[in-house]
Amino acid sequence: xxIVGPSHDTAQGGHQAAGGRKSLKDMTKAERRxxxxxxxxxxxxxxAAGLPGSAKKASEQEAHKKVNxxxxxxxxxxxxxxxxxxxxxxxxxxxxxxxxPWLSHLDPPKKPNTASNTNRxxxxxxxxxxxxxAEHKMVGSNARCVAMLTIFAKIIRDHKPPSDASFSRHIxxxxxxxxxxxLSVRPMxxxxxxxxxxxxxxxxxxxxxxxxxxxxxxxxxxxxxxEHFIKERxxxxxxxIVENGMQKIQNGDVILTYAKSSVVEALLLEAKRxxxxxxxxxxxxxxxxxxxHLLRRLVSAGIECSYVLLSSLYVVLNTxxxxxxxxxxxxxxxxxxxxxxxxxxxxxxxxxxxxxxxxCETYKFVNRTQVDxxxxxxxxxxxxxxxxxIPSNTNPLSxxxxxxxxxxxxxxxxxxxxxxxTLVVTEVGLIPCTSAPVIWxxxx
Numbered sequence: 419x420x421i422v423g424p425s426h427d428t429a430q431g432g433h434q435a436a437g438g439r440k441s442l443k444d445m446t447k448a449e450r451r452x453x454x455x456x457x458x459x460x461x462x463x464x465x466a467a468g469l470p471g472s473a474k475k476a477s478e479q480e481a482h483k484k485v486n487x488x489x490x491x492x493x494x495x496x497x498x499x500x501x502x503x504x505x506x507x508x509x510x511x512x513x514x515x516x517x518x519p520w521l522s523h524l525d526p527p528k529k530p531n532t533a534s535n536t537n538r539x540x541x542x543x544x545x546x547x548x549x550x551x552a553e554h555k556m557v558g559s560n561a562r563c564v565a566m567l568t569i570f571a572k573i574i575r576d577h578k579p580p581s582d583a584s585f586s587r588h589i590x591x592x593x594x595x596x597x598x599x600x601l602s603v604r605p606m607x608x609x610x611x612x613x614x615x616x617x618x619x620x621x622x623x624x625x626x627x628x629x630x631x632x633x634x635x636x637x638x639x640x641x642x643x644x645e646h647f648i649k650e651r652x653x654x655x656x657x658x659i660v661e662n663g664m665q666k667i668q669n670g671d672v673i674l675t676y677a678k679s680s681v682v683e684a685l686l687l688e689a690k691r692x693x694x695x696x697x698x699x700x701x702x703x704x705x706x707x708x709x710x711h712l713l714r715r716l717v718s719a720g721i722e723c724s725y726v727l728l729s730s731l732y733v734v735l736n737t738x739x740x741x742x743x744x745x746x747x748x749x750x751x752x753x754x755x756x757x758x759x760x761x762x763x764x765x766x767x768x769x770x771x772x773x774x775x776x777x778c779e780t781y782k783f784v785n786r787t788q789v790d791x792x793x794x795x796x797x798x799x800x801x802x803x804x805x806x807x808i809p810s811n812t813n814p815l816s817x818x819x820x821x822x823x824x825x826x827x828x829x830x831x832x833x834x835x836x837x838x839x840t841l842v843v844t845e846v847g848l849i850p851c852t853s854a855p856v857i858w859x860x861x862x
Contacts, residue, residue, distance in 0.1 A: 460473070461473075517825065518825050518827050520792075521792065521797070521827070524795055524796070524797045525605060525797065526797050527552075527604070527797060527798060527799045528552070528602070528603060528604070529552060530545075530548050530549060530552050530599075530602070530603035537599060539595065540595060540596055540599055541569075541572070541573045541576065541596060543569045543572055543573065544569055544573065544596045544599060544600065545599075547565060547566065547569050547600070548599055548600055548603040548604075549603075550565075551600065551603055551604045552603040552604050554706070557706070557708065558678070558679070558680055559607045559609045559610070559746045559747070559782065560609075560652055560656070560680050560681070560779075561680065562607060562609075562610060563607075563609055563610055563613050563652065563781075564648055564652060566600065566610060566613065567613060567617075567644050567647065567648055568644075568648070570593065570596070570617065570644060571641045571644045571645065573592075573593065573596060574589060574593075574637060574640055574641055574644075575637065575641060577589060577592055577637075579592075579633065584630065584633060584636075585633035585636050585637055586621070586624045586625050586627075586630070586631060586633075586636040587625055589621060589636075589640070590618065590621050590622075590625075593617075593621075597614060604796075605796045607746055607747070608746060608747035608755060608782070608784045608786065609746060609747055609781060609782040609784075611784075612781060612782070612783075612784055613647075613781070616647065616781075617644070620640060620643050621640065624636050624639060624640060647781075651779065651780070651781040652779060652781065654845070655779040655780065655781070655844075655845035656680070656681045656684060656779065656845075658845035659681050659685070659777050659778075659779065659843050659844060659845055660681070660684050660685045660688050662843050662844070662845070662847060662848055663685045663742070663775070663777060663843045664685070664688065664689060664692065665848070666740065666742075666775055666841070666843070666848075667685075667689045667694055667696065668694070668696075669694055669695050669696065670695065670696065670739075671694075671696040671697070671739045671740060672696070672697050672698075672699065672737050672738050672739050672740075673686070673696055673697070673698050673699070673738070673739070673740055673741070673742055674698075674699045674701060674734065674735070674738045674740075674741045674742075674763070674767070674772075675698065675699070675700060675701070675712070675741070675742050675743065676700075676701045676702075676703075676709070676728075676741075676743055676757070676759060676760055676763045677701075677702060677703070677706075677708040677709050677712075677744075677757045677759065677760075678708035678709055678711050678712040678744075679712075679743065679744020679745075679777065680744070681744060681777045681779070682712075682742050682743065682744050682777055683712055683715060683716070685742065685777065686698060686716060686721065686742075687715070687716070687719050687721075690719050690720065690721050696721075697721075697722045697723070697724070698716055698721055698722070698723045698724070699723070699724045699725075699726065699734050699737075699738060700712055700713045700716070700723055700724070700725050700726075701726055701727070701728055701730075701731055701734075701759075701763060702725065702726070702727055702728070703727060703728040703758075703759045704727075704802075704803065705798070705802035705803055705805065705828065706802075708757070709725065710725075713725050728759050728762065728763075731762065731763060731766050732766060735766060735767060735770050735772065736770075738767070738770075738772055739772070740772060740773045740774075740775060741763060741764065741767040741772055741773070741774045741775065742775045742776075742777065743756065743760055743763065743764065743774065743775070743776050743777070744756060744757075744776070744777055744778070745760075745776050745777070745778040745782060746782065746831060747778075747782045747783075747784050747786075748776075748778050748782055748783050748784070748842065748851065748854045749784060749786050749787060749788050749833070749854065750783075750784065750785050750786055750787050750854055750855050750858065751787045751788075751789070751836060751854075752836030752839070752850075752851035752852045752853075752854050753787075753788060753789070753833050753834060753835055753836050753851075754776055754778075754833070754834040754836075754839060754851070755788065755831055755832075755833055755834075756831065756832070756834065757830070757831060757832075758791070758829050758830055758831055758832045759832065760832060760834055761791075761832040761833060761834040761835075761838075762832075764834045764838040764839065765834070765838050767838075768837070768838040773840040773841065774838060774839055774840045774841075775840060775841045775842075775843060776839055776841070776842045776843070776851070777842075777843045778842055778843070778844060779844065779845060780844050780845060780846060780857055780861045781861070783854050783857050783858040783861070784858070785855075785858055788833055789833065789835075790833060791829060791831060791832040791833050795829050795830065795831050796829070796830040796831060797828065797829065797830070798828035798829065798830045799828060800818075800826035800827065800828045802828060803815075803826050803828050804816065804818060804826070836851045836852060839851045842854075844857070
């Protein structure tokens with residue numbers, strides 16, 4: 419017996435009546451085209467209103483707003499924000515409007531909260547180091563790496579594991595919050611990440627020792643390995659880079675350098691002590707003006723110097739014989755990741771057929787490929803760009819955060835393509851930048 423129920427007819431009628439719209443199979447070509455154009459207009463309207471293009475995501479976002487927004491007559495309306503809180507919320511909203519939207523994936527500069535309860539178990543030395551990093555009182559990849567590793571060695575010396583755990587198996591768990599704190603106050607440089615990766619590898623090797631090491635032996639070995647890394651991969655590496663770089667300096671050279679690099683400074687000072695006669699042009703830029711510190715050291719050593727800003731670069735390149743730069747990291751594709759403005763200097767020199775020499779230690783070689791400065795970078799404080807000797811009441815940019823149509827961007831690093839780099843001076847010799855992957859594999 420066949421029972422004819424309402425299911426088939428009802429489903430069919432419901433399908434046709436859903437929204438009063440025919441199925442795509444029943445539509446003519448003109449009707450399908452009109453429906454497609456209508457969906458495109460709806461998507462454009464949603465995106466113009468600041469909603470996601472997807473209708474599903476837009477509806478979810480609207481529903482989320484309705485759930486989180488206080489209802490009329492509810493008790494949540496009784497607790498209105500005070501005037502200071504409302505001012506903070508308005509300022510936060512205005513600051514968000516001044517952000518560059520396509521760089522929202524970069525973390526804005528943050529001020530560390532050393533009084534937080536989550537930080538009370540951290541070593542005091544790491545809290546002090548985090549403050550220096552966040553306030554940019556310590557800059558330069560070498561200085562930051564040496565300071566970080568030195569503090570880690572101090573933490574390792576002072577750490578006493580619980581009675582139910584060995585030192586070698588507990589030290590990794592103890593260091594993780596300290597590393598996370600440094601990462602929270604300021605993004606780590608690529609070379610710092612490489613140092614932390616090396617340190618974790620050393621800890622894992624100590625854990626795998628058979629027979630297991632005693633706590634005191636494991637602690638001493640780890641501290642010795644850190645001290646050896648600082649001495650061999652940074653201190654002695656810089657000495658060898660200076661010796662190798664001396665081969666490229668001649669009497670009568672006009673050397674241009676940008677900002678401040680500790681290894682470039684050591685190279686120029688050693689060349690002067692060796693009796694070479696040359697002149698240095700220091701190119702600098704806002705807002706840090708790191709070149710002033712380098713200029714002061716070079717002038718006090720008796721080196722003839724000139725000081726210009728980045729905007730005058732092409733004017734001084736006419737007399738330059740070679741460009742010597744520092745680096746924060748050398749990427750796997752041969753590109754140089756360094757202080758912002760380095761790419762402009764290298765490209766301008768390459769355009770003038772001037773050799774560009776980069777001094778870089780091998781511990782800064784990273785297994786990362788990057789072709790632009792936007793995917794990964796560090797955001798500086800935009801207020802630093804408007805600081806000047808002009809009084810704030812006459813400075814036209816003093817109230818830039820109140821202007822909704824003005825956005826300031828202060829990126830700290832840029833990427834120089836390998837084609838603009840002539841030579842890289844390392845502790846293992848003079849190499850082309852395209853040899854970076856080989857060096858990384860050898861010294862990883």
